[in-house]
Amino acid sequence: MSELIAALPMYDWPEVRDAIDAQWALLRDALRQRGVDAPEAIVRRNGDLPAVPGGIHDAAGNLIAPDPATLPPDELDFHKLWLHPALLFAQTCWGPMELGLSQHVQVVGQPSYDAYEGGQGELYCSALVMRAGEGDEVRSPADGKAVLPLDRIRGKRFTFNSLDSMSGIIALTRDLKAAGETLDIFSSRGESGGHRGSIVTVAEGRADVAAIDCESWALAQRFEPAARKVVIVGWTARRKGLPFITARTTPEKTVQAMREALAGLAQQPRIQRVG
Template sequence: MSWTVSLPMYNVSPRLQREYEALLACVLSDAGVSDEVQLLAEPELPALWRRPDLLLGQTCGYPYVSFLRSVASLLATPCFDFAGCDGSDYTSVIVTRAVDGVGSLVEARGLTAAANDQHSNSGMNVLRHAVAPLARDGRFFGKVKWTGAHVASLRAVREGEADIAAIDCVTFGYLREASPYSIAGIKVLQYSASSPGLPLVTSRDVSEPLQARLRAALLTPSPQLRKHMAALHIKAFQHRPDADYNRIQHLEAEARAAGYPVLA
């Protein structure tokens, strides 16, 4: 059998990409995977998550609850040691410019928001949830600029193309360490509501025994795997029941109940 693996979600620097690839190799070794494995460094999303040969990948929780439950199985969720994380829960930092940015969410009314993707929990869903109580007639922002990536959203805020954005707190922590210039001139306005973090997943076509071996390798890491985890600020992995991810849908439902179904 030939498998595909990829952990592309937090590769914001060459060092982090190398570390995540090393972590992948270690998990596969610890799980006793001897089949042929293809590493995709820059996969197309969301096509990657639907692949029947996906042995080990990572997805955002919003697409998982929206359209991936029928094709992907949860393995484990990382517990990061960054500010805004609590166990395997995480938040987004809602940011603005340090000098001329807004002082509160309500001051962002009618201004421009930057968001990475319409299927992002950290960049779209939690920002929608945060401003929903302030929206009027289904609108709050004057414009939403879709950027394609958290790094691009930060750049848009920093350079004055947008006034506010929600950034995954893990991405923000990695950037603070690896690329401090990317958050220069940025201030954290507040943290969003929390939800389960980005889970490591496998295709439902992967056999139950192999899924169990992968999960065990993550939940009871070897000394070598712990070294890679430490380099990535991962304290542990936790298996989250599928129902835990309903919290992401609850955030969406609360925004809709407030009359704010779309980030606008």
């Protein structure tokens, strides 16, 4: 049995878990064909992570995360997953990467977002949503530039999934800056805990605006009833989508094998596409 771990947590909604498992099975088998000891299944709980007695340390010996065995077993702490020394394959966000994660992992590749409005190859953007009736629907611009309805969002309440999210807050912050504005354009800001939660928060009137990455928006249109109560009023600019990563200590031979496996699967429904 493999001692390595893998996860695809970023779009792992309950409604598509069978599809996510099937996608991992495709990649797992492609990796095994290239001599990589890929785990049978992906992890979804802290309790599935191998214990690291004494905690997780960086290359210099500094403690950077606690032993996963000390975490609530039925939750999943993304940051501890990403830092785990046994990490073979996972997906993260460029927000955490820019905030320090990149020092501890290697980028294996980027998925394609061609299947989603707002996506183009490895680039994606976020839909700015408000409650239906509060603005006309705006389609994703062909040039991938930001479309910010400044007058419409000024003075409104903004909700976001997490402070380190590129799609949920960082991208919008940068696009506002380019337009001569800041997040102070909003009357308040609050954290929802996830893109799905942000959509529900706006739909229920507890906030007015949210930025939802284009793949999460596609999932919401299929599975989240609250999505019918909101409308896209703008878009952030296109940026690199969520990267696939592995531990910093993963051997180069294994990294190359993973890149070859991903390239081979690019001709099939992409590893992170659902539905």
